[in-house]
Amino acid sequence: MLASVALLLSVPIVATLVFLLISPLIIFVVALLFLLRLWKARLLGGAVKVTPDSFPEIYETLATVRQQLDYRRPVDLYVLDEVNGKTQLVQLLGHRVILLAGSFAAGLQEEQYARLHFIIASHVGALKSRHERFAFVGILLDYLKILKFVSPFLNPYYRATSYTGDQIGYLCAGRLEPALSVLARLMVGNEMSLQVSASGILRQGVLVNRRRMARYSQLFSEVPHLVNRYVNVIAFASWANRQDYERFVAGLDQEAQQCLQILLNRSPHANRVSGSISMYG
Numbered sequence: 383m384l385a386s387v388a389l390l391l392s393v394p395i396v397a398t399l400v401f402l403l404i405s406p407l408i409i410f411v412v413a414l415l416f417l418l419r420l421w422k423a424r425l426l427g428g429a430v431k432v433t434p435d436s437f438p439e440i441y442e443t444l445a446t447v448r449q450q451l452d453y454r455r456p457v458d459l460y461v462l463d464e465v466n467g468k469t470q471l472v473q474l475l476g477h478r479v480i481l482l483a484g485s486f487a488a489g490l491q492e493e494q495y496a497r498l499h500f501i502i503a504s505h506v507g508a509l510k511s512r513h514e515r516f517a518f519v520g521i522l523l524d525y526l527k528i529l530k531f532v533s534p535f536l537n538p539y540y541r542a543t544s545y546t547g548d549q550i551g552y553l554c555a556g557r558l559e560p561a562l563s564v565l566a567r568l569m570v571g572n573e574m575s576l577q578v579s580a581s582g583i584l585r586q587g588v589l590v591n592r593r594r595m596a597r598y599s600q601l602f603s604e605v606p607h608l609v610n611r612y613v614n615v616i617a618f619a620s621w622a623n624r625q626d627y628e629r630f631v632a633g634l635d636q637e638a639q640q641c642l643q644i645l646l647n648r649s650p651h652a653n654r655v656s657g658s659i660s661m662y663g
Contacts, residue, residue, distance in 0.1 A: 422477065422479070425460055425462075425479070428462075429460040429461060429462040429481075430460065430461045430462075431458060431459070431460050432444065432458075432459040432460065432461060437461060439491065439495060439498075440459065440461070440482075440487065440491075440495075440498060440502075441459075443495050443498050443499055443502055444457065444459055444480075444502055444506075446499070447499065447502050447503045447506050447554055448506060450503070450554050451503070451506055451507060451510045451550070451554070452510075453506050453509060453510045455478060455509070456478065457478045457479075457480060457506060457509065458477075458478065458479045458480070459479070459480045459481075459482065459502070460479065460480070460481055460482070461482050461483075461484050461487055462481060462482070462483060462484065463483070463484055464483055465481045465482065465483040465486070467568070468482075468483045468486040468567075468568055469481060469482050469483065469486060469501055469505075469568075471505040471508060471509070473509060478509055480502065480505050480506075482501075485572060486567065486571075486572065488572070489567060489572030489575075490564065490567070496555050496556070496557065496559075496560035497555070497560040497563050497564050497567075499551075499554055499555045499560065500551040500552065500554065500555040500560050500561045500564050501551065501564050502551075503550055503551040503553075503554035503555065504547035504548050504550060504551030505547065506550075507546065507547045507549075507550025507551060507554070508543050508544075508546065508547040508550075510550070511543075511546060511547075511550070536604075537601065537602070537603060537604050540604040540605070541600070541603070541604065541605060541606045544605050544606050544611060545606065545611065545614050548561070548565075548611055548614060548615050548618075549614070549615065549618045549622075552615050552618060552619060552622075553622065557626055558615065558616065558619050558626055558627070558629075558630045559630075561615050562580065562612060562615065562616070563575065565608060565611055565612045565615065566578040566583075566612070568608055569608045569609075580630070580633070580634065580638070581634055581635055581637070581638035581641075583609060583612050583613075584613070584634070584638050584641040584642050584645065585637070585638065585641050586609055587609050587610070587612070587613045587641065587645050588641045588644055588645060590607060590609050590610065591644075591645060591648060613645050613649070614649070614651075616630065616642065616645075616646075617645065617646055617649035617650075617651040618651055620646060620651060621651055
């Protein structure tokens with residue numbers, strides 16, 4: 383009898399404790415949703431949304447990529463004067479937004495928009511493969527002040543999403559040149575990218591791969607070194623589209639070819655069987 387009474391009395395206490403524990407989380411989610419809507423409202427008022435009327439070519443490129451990847455969820459694309467990193471993908475609480483810096487996007491509108499095709503496809507490809515599904519978890523951990531303790535375990539996952547997005551972008555673009563051109567532009571900007579040499583980046587890639595400090599510095603970042611992204615796309619093409627890869631290799635000098643072989647031997651794609659796959663069917 384006493385045990386039953388004690389159990390009944392403990393129920394309100396347990397309920398109260400549970401409420402006290404989850405109420406900050408509920409408040410946080412509501413606040414986050416409000417701030418997200420506020421951010422989108424500011425974006426709508428201060429940037430240009432890509433529509434059939436504004437930037438119709440970019441809109442058609444996004445529509446083509448979504449059709450290629452059979453991605454049916456809504457994706458908003460905005461062009462801004464300045465974007466940190468020149469381009470960003472934001473996905474949170476059902477909102478999916480791609481941001482492009484205006485000057486960066488302007489330099490991609492060449493060769494039938496193949497370069498623009500690559501960068502948009504890399505973002506939509508990440509969404510398609512659901513690589514952003516832990517974004518909310520990361521924000522929650524940050525709110526709980528423990529992200530610094532778990533980020534070393536999450537960062538490899540985030541870096542893998544960048545690599546996979548680039549690979550999907552390459553398949554959609556169909557050729558190495560636009561993919562590598564975009565990555566070069568992310569490194570040095572539109573104007574200076576014309577002076578970037580694939581041979582030079584491959585030699586630099588060997589240094590990044592060999593030097594421990596360069597490798598360790600990437601461990602604390604959510605995104606891979608751009609040099610590593612550059613090499614990864616080439617390594618992926620070496621088995622995904624052998625003909626395209628061989629055209630690229632033919633334009634390298636002997637030393638650069640040797641550097642590329644060193645990098646390929648250390649690549650996750652090294653043991654894959656050569657073949658040819660395409661997003662164009």
